[in-house]
Amino acid sequence: MLFYDCSTAPNPRRARMFIGEKGLEIETREVSIGKGEQLGDDFRAVNPNATIPVLVTDEGIALTENLGIAAYLEARFPEPPLMGRTPDEKGQVLMWNSIVEQQGGMPIAEALRNTHPAFADRAIPGPVNYAQIPELAQRGSARVSHFFSLLEQRLVESTFVAGSEFTLADISTFVFVDFARVIKKQIPQENTATLAWFDKVASRPSAQL
Numbered sequence: 001m002l003f004y005d006c007s008t009a010p011n012p013r014r015a016r017m018f019i020g021e022k023g024l025e026i027e028t029r030e031v032s033i034g035k036g037e038q039l040g041d042d043f044r045a046v047n048p049n050a051t052i053p054v055l056v057t058d059e060g061i062a063l064t065e066n067l068g069i070a071a072y073l074e075a076r077f078p079e080p081p082l083m084g085r086t087p088d089e090k091g092q093v094l095m096w097n098s099i100v101e102q103q104g105g106m107p108i109a110e111a112l113r114n115t116h117p118a119f120a121d122r123a124i125p126g127p128v129n130y131a132q133i134p135e136l137a138q139r140g141s142a143r144v145s146h147f148f149s150l151l152e153q154r155l156v157e158s159t160f161v162a163g164s165e166f167t168l169a170d171i172s173t174f175v176f177v178d179f180a181r182v183i184k185k186q187i188p189q190e191n192t193a194t195l196a197w198f199d200k201v202a203s204r205p206s207a208q209l
Contacts, residue, residue: 003028004046004054006038010105010179012053013209015069017171020206022077026055034118039127050127067097070168082168089163096154096162096169104147104176110140111183144185148194151177155193166201174201 003019003026006012019026031037031052038050047054047064055069056062063069074083084090113119114137124130151173154161162169177187177198187194201207 001026001058002056004031004043004052004056005029006031006033006052009033009052010108010175011051011066013179014066014171014175015053015055016209017175017206018066018070018073018082018168020209021080021082021166021171021204022073024073024077044127048127051125066172067094082166082171084162084167089165093162093167093169097172099150100161100169100173100176103143103150104173104180107140107143107147108176108180108183108185111137111144111185112140114140116182141183141185144180144183148177148185148188148191152188152191152194155197160197166204170197170201171206174198174207178202 003015004012005016005028007030031043033052037043038047038052044050046056046062049064051064053066053069054062054064055072057072063072070083074081082093084093113123113125114132114134119132121129121131123132123136151161158164160166160170161173177194180186187198189195
């Protein structure tokens with residue numbers, strides 16, 4: 001296997017943590033988004049959509065989305081389970097992972113990519129350039145505040161995001177919550193359940209990767 005990573009970006013970090021939780025050592029190549037290396041011919045020969053992460057399987061299949069990478073690794077290396085064991089657990093993990101991506105990850109990306117000078121004319125990842133829309137940044141920032149409230153409500157009643165065990169949903173949530181610092185957002189101090197959960201996940205070895 002071959003893993004294409006970018007050490008500064010949140011989505012590759014999600015895959016990196018998943019790999020770490022599985023205890024796997026996979027050959028890795030760094031692709032710098034800051035230098036625009038994802039847009040170069042060499043990388044686009046691997047992934048024409050010019051996004052990171054990518055996991056190339058031993059069979060030569062390029063998996064270019066976190067969920068695809070996670071599903072492949074979970075099927076090939078089922079222990080420890082990170083996507084649930086029972087049908088109910090599997091459904092909960094994918095449901096919460098989707099909620100977190102849509103209600104947390106996307107608003108953070110909207111706020112960042114529609115304001116930061118580094119993303120001028122690069123408001124959407126991929127091979128096509130799109131202009132920034134400041135109004136989307138404002139909306140994104142407001143949505144992140146709502147996401148923190150939603151997360152606190154969930155973690156008051158659940159040990160981890162998708163249930164009683166640490167899963168892919170926690171990896172996605174942790175990475176997005178941590179990355180929210182780039183838009184000057186952080187867990188409110190009154191959200192004690194979320195703060196306790198964040199500290200618990202941050203102490204895992206995979207969170208240092």
